[in-house]
Every structure is written in structure tokens, then in C-alpha cells.
Amino acid sequence: MPEIAVTEPAIAVENLKKIYKAGTAVAGISFALRAGSITALLGGNGAGKTTTIAMIMGLVAPTEGRVSVLGTDMAQNRHSVLHRMNFESPYVDMPMRLTVRQNLRVFGNLYGIPDVRGRIGELANDLDLNEFLDRPTGKLSAGQKTRVSLAKALLNRPEVLLLDEPTASLDPDTADWIRTRLEDYRAAHGATILLASHNMGEVERLCERVIMMKRGVIEDDDTPQNLLAKYGRKNLEEVFLDIARGRGVASEAAQ
């Protein structure tokens, strides 16, 4: 079970900035995520979602600001908390020549899992991997690869799970199947999940909070229901378009 106090945010981001030579990717954002919540980070291409997630993971060093995960400052002490978090991203792959079982065994050992074989067996059942557990990872379909990436992300039963477009390029059936597994995992383990997605249906179904980003800043931050009411829209896709095209909230639009 999570080792954190109920009141402490699982992820806290304070005045986070990332400035590259080519320009500003993230321009000073702040938010805190409640433990056990599922939050979406939304925004168009280049909004700063992936950079924000990479800074939370510690893969990218912030230019300014602070990231704290499970009470640990990621800049100072990330290695003390990495075994309690995990991630999935389309920007990384698992070694293709290794079989699914071999990959999961390697990562199981990296994450210090006590009974790696048993855990792989559990995940193979939960995520329906048994059929291709001994097949090279590179020979799997996109949907199968996503399931394997999810298995890797859940290997250590993370308290914090970061997902960058977890259902991108999947057919609707597989995508729905993945969402159900994520809901089940959160319900069973009380994990905090932050996901970046372009799929608004996914966000409406999974997330209790939506952080809308545009050009490196947070444009809005609320529950899906409140965003729909605020913008006077029927679905999040319309809200997304309003924000992306700078149309503002419903009251402003009326004026």
C-alpha cells in the first residue's frame, strides 16, 4: 500500500520551467496531484506535456522550479523514490530481440521485485500476455507491445504512474481494454496516475482532473465537469479546441 500521508500530494510541481536554446518548452507551471487521483495533462503538439512528464520523471533537468514525488525532491534524491514509480511512453521501447518474459525479468530485477517469476505470471494473466510471453518483443503487434509496456510499467506496483499517450495508435477495442486495466489498477492499489493524452474520450472516462496546457503554460485546471460547464460545451474535445484556438470561457464568449 502507499507509504505516503493522505494529505501530502503525490506529485508537486512548483514554478517549473524548461528553456532550451530553441525556445521555452515549459514556462513556469505549478500544480499538486492528490494521492490516488487520475489527472490528465492535455494540450496540442508542443504544449509542453511530454517535457513536463520528463521533468517529473527526472529525465530532463528543469531550468528552474522544483518537482517533488511522494515527498522526495527529484533533483536531489530521485533514486530514493524511482522504485516506487514507473512510466510508459511512446518515446521509448523495450529491447526488441528479447522475449517479453526476458524483458520483464530484466526490469523486474532492476526494480528489485522479490518474486519476479511470480509477478510476471500475475501480469501475464491480468494483461493477457501468456500467448506471446516467449515471443521476441519486436515481433508483436502495436496492441501487444502496448500491453507489454503496461506490464513493465506495473511490474513494481508503482504508487505513481506516468503515462504519455498510453493508447496512441491502438484500435478502439484495445484502447478500451487498456483503460479498463488502468482503472482496475488504480482501484486496487490507490495509485496516482498522470497521463498525457490526445484522446478526449479517454480523459473524460478516466480522469477526475484535467490540466490544460498551451505553449508551456497552464491555460486551465479543473474537473472535466467544471470545464464543460465553464466553456459551455458538451465534451472535452470542444473545450480542447476552444483553448487551443484561444476562444476563452463561455462567459467571455457571450460578451
Next chain:
Amino acid sequence: MTTPNPAIAFSPRRIGAMVLRYWYLMRSSWPRLLELIYWPMVQMLMWGFLQSYVTENATFFARAGGTFIGAVLLWDLLFRGQLGFSISFLEEMWARNMGNLMMSPLRPAEFVIALMAMSLVRLAIGMVPVTLVAMWFFQFNVYSLGFALAAFFLNLILTSWSVGIVVSGVVLRNGMGAEGLAWTIMFLLLPLTCVYYPVATLPYALQIVAWALPPTYVFEGMRALLIEHTFRADLMAWALVLNVVYFAGAVAAFLKLLESARRQGSLMQTGE
């Protein structure tokens, strides 16, 4: 294997996991295994036949029997040691797996130790058959060098790791555009470390450069052993001192380059 606290600073289990990862990869691909043996074998045969020819036609080389084959075997040890380290590292870049590793509890020091271990595994697979063929074809038994061989090996492998560590850091920081360094950088040392000729052959200015490089001491030591039948412990001690300095410098450079890669966002990229 034991189950350590994943948050601890150093974990043999995590190092073992990485070695296992590379072992799985090597086992799954016969071209990878063949590549380990192929070029050292070609080199050894070519220099071995050349040596056989010149020893039959020159009295000095008749006395210096084995120096060519000895040099080529030790050079391959140096070159293959670095290549074994760097290729294991590059496998992660080619597989787009670096983000997974950097986000896992694996520490940079553990990653480097795993790469060093794989460099030894790859060397053993590549070089042992070649040394056996050298015994059979040219009656050159490198193992008869005994303790001296251990001293040569230690110094050469330390140099190869230092170079491998720096190259890996540069690739991490600058992307796959720097991959070529892994294949070519060691050839800079080929003329400067006097693999096939004495240091005295070089112009004076280059002799100073040569004596700043640990492998030079090893190749001079090998010639002293094979020609004069003298083990030069002083040369090995100097090489070791230089190696310790270079290895520490290489680790510091790797950590700096890793930090720089984090600042530049290079760990999320795997392209050029």
C-alpha cells in the same frame, strides 16, 4: 539472487539484471557472436603469417619471435575491450531503451559496472578462441606470459574502459551522431601507443605523448619480455598509476555529460 532494498545506493542485483539483458541479446543473435571472433582472428592470422615470413629472413626478427602476434593480441584486447563496452551501451540507444533504464532505479555506476562486465564477457568469447588458434598455427602461447599477461591485461582493460566510458557519455550527450567515435577513437592510439614498434621510433615530441598513454607501457613491456626476457614491473606500475587517473577522469566526465544530457533533454531523444 538476493533482494536488496531498491533504494540502496549500490545493488549487485541491478548490475546482474543488466548483464542478463546483454546476455539474452547476444544469445539471440549469431551474427553478434560471430562478429566477436571474426576480426581478431583475421588480424591474428595476417600478422602471424607476416611474422613467420620475416623471422625466416631477418636475424633480429628471428630473435624477436612472437612480438607481432603478441602485439596484435594485446592490441585487440585493448580495442575489443573498448568496443565491447561501447557496443553494449549503443545497444540501448539502438533499442530506444535508454529512457526505460534512466527512469528505473539503475544507478549510473551500476550501469557502468554492467558494461565493464559485458566487455569482459565479449572479450572472453572473442579472444580465447583466437589465442588457441595462435598456439596451434604459430606456436605462440600468450598464456605462457603468466603474471606478465595479467599485468598487461589489467592495464589494457582499464584503458579500454576509460575510453568506453567517455565515448558513452559523449553519445548520451550528443546523440547517435557521435556513434562513429565508438568505432574509430581507439585507432588514434594505434600509432601513438607504439603497438608494433618501440617508442624510440617516434619523433621526440610524439614520444612525450606516447609516454602519457598507459598502453605504451604495456607494449614496451611486452617487447622487453619477448625480446630481452625481462619483466618490466616499473613500466606496469606507471601504466597503472596513469590508468587510475584516467579512469577517475573518465567517470567524472561521464557524470558531467549525463547531467548535461538531462539539461539538454537528450535522454528523451535517440536520433542524431
